[in-house]
Amino acid sequence: MSTPPEDGRMTMVNFLSPSISRDLLVRTSASTGQSVLNVARSSGIHLPFVCGKGDCGRCAVKAVPVGKTGPMMVNMPGFWERQVLLMAGKITRSEADNELWNWRMAHWRLACQCQLVEAEEILVAF
Ligand code: FES
Numbered sequence: 030m031s032t033p034p035e036d037g038r039m040t041m042v043n044f045l046s047p048s049i050s051r052d053l054l055v056r057t058s059a060s061t062g063q064s065v066l067n068v069a070r071s072s073g074i075h076l077p078f079v080c081g082k083g084d085c086g087r088c089a090v091k092a093v094p095v096g097k098t099g100p101m102m103v104n105m106p107g108f109w110e111r112q113v114l115l116m117a118g119k120i121t122r123s124e125a126d127n128e129l130w131n132w133r134m135a136h137w138r139l140a141c142q143c144q145l146v147e148a149e150e151i152l153v154a155f
Contacts, residue, residue: 091137092151
């Protein structure tokens with residue numbers, strides 16, 4: 030579990046994967062500003078990754094906001110992240126060309142580039 034930031038904002042992160050003991054849900058809290066990959070690693074969750082820099086696409090996860098009326102919970106994907114997700118076959122060309130995604134919907138993201146930005150709750154499936 031991570032150390033809370035000075036402002037005390039924490040995000041509940043729920044990890045769901047068949048690779049986690051019989052598809053169990055693992056729930057952890059993390060300080061805002063952290064990447065989903067770092068939260069997984071610090072929580073002992075073996076989320077697949079290679080580069081950790083947004084280049085390989087191996088850490089693609091489905092980020093699902095919980096409580097769809099709250100504030101934006103993760104950062105918007107940048108240009109390069111969208112290109113990597115497109116090359117990995119996770120998103121369409123029109124999604125890759127769109128700078129502003131509807132953050133209230135589930136989206137494929139690169140866990141190493143997806144950062145928690147608000148004290149809310151998110152589900153991460155991989
Ligand atoms: S680990 Fe390579 S893109 Fe995230």
